[in-house]
Amino acid sequence: MNRFKKESKQVSIFVTAGYPHFDSLKGQLLQLQELGVDFAEVGIPFSDPMADGPVIQETSSIALANGMKLGLLLQQLEAMQNEIHIPLVLMGYLNPVLQFGLDAFLQKCQNLNIASLILPDLSVELYETKYKQAFEKYGIPVTFLVTPLTPDARVQRIAQVCQNSFVYLVGQNGITGQGYDISSTLSTRYAELKSLCGSTPLFLGFGIDSKAKKEQAFSSVDGVIVGTAYLKAVKAGNEGEFLRGLV
Amino acid sequence: MIKVCGLTDNASSKQVANLDGVNHLGFIFYEGSKRFTTTSFYTNKKKVGVFVNASAEYIKEQVLQHKLDAVQLHGSESPDFIRQLPHGIKIIKAFGIATEADLDTTQAYEGLADYFLFDTKSESHGGTGTAFNWRVLSNYKGNTPFILSGGIGPDSARALQQFSHPKLAGYDLNSRFEVAPKEKDPTAIANFLKLLKMKTPSYLDTDSLGFYGEFGGAYVPELLRPNVEELDAAFNAYCFTEAFETDYKQLLKDFVGRPTPLYFAGRLSEKYGATIYLKREDLCHTGAHKVNNTVGQILLAKHMGKTNIIAETGAGQHGVATATVCALMGLNCIVYMGEKDIERQAPNVQRMKMLGAEVRPATSGSKTLKDATNEAIRHWINHPDSYYLIGSVVGPHPYPKIVAYFQSVISKEMEQQLLEKTGKTYPNKVIACVGGGSNAAGAFYQYYDNADVELVAVEAAGLGVDSGKSAATSILGTPGVLHGSLTLLMQDEDGQVTEPHSISAGLDYPGIGPLHAHTIATGRATSIAITDDEALASALELSLLEGIIPALESAHALSALSKMELKKDDIIVVNLSGRGDKDMNTYMEKFSNL
Numbered sequence: 075m076n077r078f079k080k081e082s083k084q085v086s087i088f089v090t091a092g093y094p095h096f097d098s099l100k101g102q103l104l105q106l107q108e109l110g111v112d113f114a115e116v117g118i119p120f121s122d123p124m125a126d127g128p129v130i131q132e133t134s135s136i137a138l139a140n141g142m143k144l145g146l147l148l149q150q151l152e153a154m155q156n157e158i159h160i161p162l163v164l165m166g167y168l169n170p171v172l173q174f175g176l177d178a179f180l181q182k183c184q185n186l187n188i189a190s191l192i193l194p195d196l197s198v199e200l201y202e203t204k205y206k207q208a209f210e211k212y213g214i215p216v217t218f219l220v221t222p223l224t225p226d227a228r229v230q231r232i233a234q235v236c237q238n239s240f241v242y243l244v245g246q247n248g249i250t251g252q253g254y255d256i257s258s259t260l261s262t263r264y265a266e267l268k269s270l271c272g273s274t275p276l277f278l279g280f281g282i283d284s285k286a287k288k289e290q291a292f293s294s295v296d297g298v299i300v301g302t303a304y305l306k307a308v309k310a311g312n313e314g315e316f317l318r319g320l321v
Numbered sequence: 322m323i324k325v326c327g328l329t330d331n332a333s334s335k336q337v338a339n340l341d342g343v344n345h346l347g348f349i350f351y352e353g354s355k356r357f358t359t360t361s362f363y364t365n366k367k368k369v370g371v372f373v374n375a376s377a378e379y380i381k382e383q384v385l386q387h388k389l390d391a392v393q394l395h396g397s398e399s400p401d402f403i404r405q406l407p408h409g410i411k412i413i414k415a416f417g418i419a420t421e422a423d424l425d426t427t428q429a430y431e432g433l434a435d436y437f438l439f440d441t442k443s444e445s446h447g448g449t450g451t452a453f454n455w456r457v458l459s460n461y462k463g464n465t466p467f468i469l470s471g472g473i474g475p476d477s478a479r480a481l482q483q484f485s486h487p488k489l490a491g492y493d494l495n496s497r498f499e500v501a502p503k504e505k506d507p508t509a510i511a512n513f514l515k516l517l518k519m520k521t522p523s524y525l526d527t528d529s530l531g532f533y534g535e536f537g538g539a540y541v542p543e544l545l546r547p548n549v550e551e552l553d554a555a556f557n558a559y560c561f562t563e564a565f566e567t568d569y570k571q572l573l574k575d576f577v578g579r580p581t582p583l584y585f586a587g588r589l590s591e592k593y594g595a596t597i598y599l600k601r602e603d604l605c606h607t608g609a610h611k612v613n614n615t616v617g618q619i620l621l622a623k624h625m626g627k628t629n630i631i632a633e634t635g636a637g638q639h640g641v642a643t644a645t646v647c648a649l650m651g652l653n654c655i656v657y658m659g660e661k662d663i664e665r666q667a668p669n670v671q672r673m674k675m676l677g678a679e680v681r682p683a684t685s686g687s688k689t690l691k692d693a694t695n696e697a698i699r700h701w702i703n704h705p706d707s708y709y710l711i712g713s714v715v716g717p718h719p720y721p722k723i724v725a726y727f728q729s730v731i732s733k734e735m736e737q738q739l740l741e742k743t744g745k746t747y748p749n750k751v752i753a754c755v756g757g758g759s760n761a762a763g764a765f766y767q768y769y770d771n772a773d774v775e776l777v778a779v780e781a782a783g784l785g786v787d788s789g790k791s792a793a794t795s796i797l798g799t800p801g802v803l804h805g806s807l808t809l810l811m812q813d814e815d816g817q818v819t820e821p822h823s824i825s826a827g828l829d830y831p832g833i834g835p836l837h838a839h840t841i842a843t844g845r846a847t848s849i850a851i852t853d854d855e856a857l858a859s860a861l862e863l864s865l866l867e868g869i870i871p872a873l874e875s876a877h878a879l880s881a882l883s884k885m886e887l888k889k890d891d892i893i894v895v896n897l898s899g900r901g902d903k904d905m906n907t908y909m910e911k912f913s914n915l
Contacts (some may be wrong), residue, residue, distance in 0.1 A: 121817040122691060122803060124698045125542045131685050143815040168540060169802045173816030195540040195802060199530060219543040223705075247544055248703045 084297030092142025118166025251302030322491025531718020609899030636826030637669025639712030713757025717805030728763025
């Protein structure tokens with residue numbers, strides 16, 4: 075069963091675990107759930123987040139300074155398991171996962187009913203040759219990124235690998251958190267990508283910062299993922315307002 | 322070149338002529354041979370006539386009659402005799418070789434023959450079917466390329482792969498590939514050629530995903546996938562062409578100042594009781610080996626039509642080398658540098674600015690090299706049309722391969738220089754410092770697959786390996802993914818990358834190139850860790866003994882000499898990767914009492 079397939083368009087929020095405080099996560103997830111967010115991405119902080127812009131970099135280093143570690147994050151998730159019902163996706167760079175031990179990590183994910191994993195520095199080639207067996211052993215669906223420039227055949231291949239989760243569309247080539255306009259050319263490409271993905275849902279992220287952009291995205295894809303804009307609101311202390319305006 | 326000899330105009334000879342890979346066909350016009358022939362056949366392959374002490378008239382006749390491309394002289398033909406032969410025909414002069422002394426006779430033929438052919442020494446002018454000791458040929462120092470002959474058989478492929486010489490041009494196959502004299506075995510030849518082509522595994526080989534053994538790969542976000550693929554394709558298609566070679570060699574010679582000397586360090590040798598040579602990369606333009614790589618990559622970038630170049634730098638050496646080649650080519654240059662390093666390395670920041678580069682501070686994390694690398698990668702993701710010029714054998718595949726290749730000029734020159742100075746192309750040990758490891762990769766390159774050469778990678782122990790202030794990655798590191806490759810990495814138990822420390826900014830990196838991780842993990846290379854204080858002492862020692870002030874990085878490599886048991890006739894090459902000018906602030910502080 076694919077937990078990301080729905081009739082309606084979806085909104086997902088990315089939250090850095092351990093930001094702004096070590097134990098902020100539970101309250102944040104409860105709020106997302108209450109305000110109708112469809113699923114949440116929980117970011118595993120890393121010292122060298124090479125695909126992230128300044129906002130997520132900062133939240134990541136604050137989280138690390140707060141003492142957040144992958145093992146502790148998994149403990150927090152375990153403690154809130156009965157209260158959080160929306161699907162959870164874990165997102166982070168590969169290294170902390172490898173250090174924790176890939177098998178041990180996937181076993182935990184299985185116990186925690188994690189809906190998918192996104193590891194941006196893991197390519198589909200490496201996944202298929204080196205890591206797939208372990209993911210399949212524990213039944214953890216994987217999610218890969220595509221961009222408007224990804225060749226059609228590769229999009230189809232990725233959609234096939236992600237058939238139990240979703241494909242994450244990076245709206246425009248760039249690191250996280252850079253606003254941009256969805257031009258008509260981009261919209262057309264998004265629609266093409268949507269059809270290339272077949273039955274695998276396609277969500278748009280990296281730069282969705284307003285309700286207007288969300289509505290625009292809804293016309294071509296299955297949903298949006300918001301990270302930087304939400305974390306900025308968290309920093310400013312007005313995330314409730316932001317979420318109500320967005321969802 | 323593959324030459325098959327002893328053909329006639331029979332069916333099996335013609336089958337041999339049709340084999341891919343066989344490009345020279347030998348016909349023996351010497352009555353004393355079991356494979357004597359008076360006939361040949363038309364072919365588009367090169368035809369070689371073999372003669373033993375024949376008259377010039379006879380040779381000329383056969384050249385015309387059989388339309389020969391080359392004549393092989395297998396007797397005691399004199400240099401004067403060769404001068405009488407028609408011009409425009411290639412000359413192969415054969416020599417029987419048993420000992421080193423037999424090589425002396427070749428000297429009189431330098432410049433007269435296009436090739437020498439080295440065969441097993443016998444009274445019967447070749448055709449013995451037995452091999453001689455090819456090792457003798459490591460003493461051959463002539464300029465004329467040679468063909469290896471004598472007893473090469475179906476079982477020789479592996480031994481041939483292990484024998485290399487800068488002047489080796491090809492192989493001559495004869496009696497061991499036939500069912501009877503003149504009856505060649507085309508299938509055996511085809512199988513042999515296939516085996517010969519199947520390279521023996523090399524430490525420098527990567528698999529299709531870019532792994533050296535278990536290390537390497539391209540761990541990059543999907544956004545960079547097209548970039549690394551484009552780069553790999555362009556490198557493979559362009560950097561082995563004559564056009565590239567010509568431009569690259571020209572720049573290395575006229576702009577960089579290569580070849581750099583291989584200097585016999587007499588007083589240092591006396592002190593350590595060995596024969597020690599220094600490969601003087603410190604004499605390269607910009608003061609270190611870094612420019613070998615930037616010259617190669619800038620030609621590649623230009624070929625790819627890139628106009629915006631980005632780079633990361635720690636101490637500023639690679640930044641300066643990049644800014645230099647960008648100025649040379651008139652390309653835009655942005656160098657990311659940690660905020661802390663910008664403060665510590667003011668002269669290099671000024672150099673880059675004078676060379677027209679924009680220096681952008683990396684303000685995240687520890688504000689040093691690894692953070693500058695993160696920023697450069699982010700810039701690359703945002704501007705995929707820019708060219709990211711990485712300065713070491715790190716980063717996602719194909720960078721480690723590309724940078725190692727461009728630095729390989731170091732050991733390619735060493736082979737030639739050692740041959741002139743010691744009579745052998747290789748030393749007993751090569752010692753080089755390793756941060757990311759580009760100078761070491763270049764100094765080891767030609768020797769990875771020669772088990773007679775010990776490769777010593779010297780890392781920075783900082784205040785001591787166990788002090789918590791160290792950069793000895795191969796000892797303190799565990800496998801992990803950083804900056805696009807899986808390698809040995811200094812990290813905590815949570816997988817967060819830890820801060821290295823070394824007095825030398827060029828060795829102050831938490832990772833190590835995947836090629837080094839692989840060769841150290843498999844025991845091919847040995848790693849030694851040298852502390853800040855030991856390196857400082859070696860820097861002073863070299864200054865006093867040899868009149869050369871080395872960079873702090875290179876001083877680490879020199880310190881390794883005191884950690885090894887050396888023998889008088891051990892030939893050691895220390896790669897002196899850079900000069901000490903950039904470290905004057907440190908030296909002024911540490912040696913203020915001189």
